[in-house]
Amino acid sequence: MLKYAVVDIETTGGFASGNGITEISILIHDGLKVIESFETLINPRQDIPVYIQTLTGISNKMVYDAPLFEEVAPKIYELLNDKVFVAHNVNFDFSFVRHQLAQSGFVLQSKKLCTVRMSRKIIPGLPSYSLGKLCSSLHIPLNDRHRAGGDAAATALLLTLLLEKDTEGAIPLSLHKSSKEQLLPPNLSKDSIEALPANPGVYYFKDQKGKIIYIGKAINLRKRVYSHFSGNKINQQRQDFLRNIYEVDFTICGTELMALILEASEIQKYWPEKNRALKRFEQKYALYDFEDQNGYVRLGIDKYKKNTNALYTFNSLLSGQSLLRGMITEHRLCEKLCFIQKNRSACTAQEKGGCNGACLGQEDPAEYNQRVNEAILHLKSALPSFALIDSGRNEEEKSCLWIEGGKFYGMGYISFYTDITDLENLKSCIVPYPSNDYILNMVLSYAESHPQQRIDILKSIAL
Structure with a gap:
């Protein structure tokens, strides 16, 4: 019979590589009820920030004589091994426990189940899926909030309810070997990822308010977006990044080059907080x-x-x-x-x-x-002026990039049957974009390696 290990931890901070666990609670659940429990304070070997002491009630004095993690690691590994690791926002708890176990010589390879994601899927339409508000909406008792034991007990009751209400088999499906459900951020629906096409393009991660926080480009949109969530990095940047993703949007492009250009232009336009490299590029x-x-x-x-x-x-x-x-x-x-x-x-x-x-x-x-x-x-006159004709977004169109007077003028799409020798008509289909050396050099480099796609523009048309 499949067993679940419901886990909750308290920590000294938000990312595993630079912080420690101060308390852990593990409840073994057989699919119907809790059958075994383990709970202990842990000495994190570092001071607990005052604001976290206030939040959890766990002080430096309380953990001074508590065991070190490596002292309880064998017991923790025994409880978690061969179980489904369950937590509310599972990737956070799992990253800490896996990191600490690895430092103690244990390799944890468990299936994961996120009660945030499963609650959104099995009980949709609730005003909030934070543990406190979710328990309030579902009338689940929550005692000792922000302590590992109290939060784990509430999560175990939530798991019981989800298993009862899962009439469509969402939980077994998410635990299937081929499923990527538990890799995803807690607030991003799998349906939004599955809706992504396998085309080149630009994708936009948005926060809870719909604000763009990251822009990226891809040869294959769906594959690239999934790759953001498949790693095991445990730094603060990754944890914050995943926690704030609520929505993903996209724009299909005809080619990877067009995706690169659109990405650079959109980053300069929206200035997303999680983009760094291209934000710094400006003509000087x-x-x-x-x-x-x-x-x-x-x-x-x-x-x-x-x-x-x-x-x-x-x-x-x-x-x-x-x-x-x-x-x-x-x-x-x-x-x-x-x-x-x-x-x-x-x-x-x-x-x-x-x-x-x-x-x-x-x-x-x-x-x-x-x-x-x-x-x-x-x-x-020495500056190049030419058009690049390439693949479109579908079989019925082509793409066109326009360089004029040594500057990137813009890009657009034309019918597959358009007469590409009619340059005046061709230019009328171009949407202007801002130019900089980064974009220009990409286009010039591509044109040099693909001369068969280049059409030189007469100066009279360019002017």
Whole structure:
């Protein structure tokens, strides 16, 4: 007969790798009733934070003479081995107990059953599934709240009720070897995961209020989302992450490249708290032009400002200055008017004959500005403009990415039967997206390795 080990623990903090267990209660349940129990305080070998002492009533003094975990580990392992590990938010309790047992030389490999998830499935529609409010709704007595014994006893009664009400076999199904039910966060329904397609795309994890807390991309949406929950990491970041996931949404993309682009754009748009790497990516510098009071058009590298007409953008000051120096040399521009030299009355090139004296006002602004404009046109003409045609979201469409003047313009979808040589019509199907070096480099790299999918764009169409 299948037996269950209903477990509740009290701890010094929220994640297993940096905290200890202060109390554990284990109730062995035969499917009808509790048949054996074990409960003890545990010395965690670290101070219990004051707020946790207030919450649980367990003080440093109470655990001072309590056994260390390794002293009771053989008994705990004996009780849990070959049983179904049951807890309210099972992944939290299981991560602590498994970690502590491993440190004591025991490997716990038990099936898990989460009474939060099973309550949502078997008794849907309740206002809250926290243990206290759930017990109140179901008239289950809950004594010694936030102590291991009291919470475990209430969870055992809840398990009895769930087993009685499980007329559709949700519990046996979740314990089946092929089921991934107990891997999932306690507040995320399995149906929402099963609804995910096996397509490339972008997925969005949302909290209880529907706020996006994490955005990711995938070649296979369902497989990738499941992978978030299959590991055994026990750090605080993972525990907090899983606890706050209540909903998953998604957008299908035609290709992995489009998913990468959409992911980067959406992270910059929504700024989710759990995303880190792509949040930090922003253009830092840009090449600008303006006319000064003396009528000279001046070029200069400055910090990038959103919603400005930058000629080109850079991720480093060095790369910007390198480009500008090349323009100065090729088109005989003035280093001083381009802000390369700042502390001289005339640039060094003027002394060597490489500057016509604009820095001293000796060259007519119109003549100088003509060379500046030629330099800008040459820069723009050297920047690539092309479309990439690839797979769509289904067999009836294709995808199109548009690069214009060395910048990522946008992407979209067209009918499979669209004439891709009609570039003006092709561009009309493109949805504009913000561009940065990260996105541009991905597209340029893909185009280089897939030249057969590239269609060069005439400058007249690009402009």
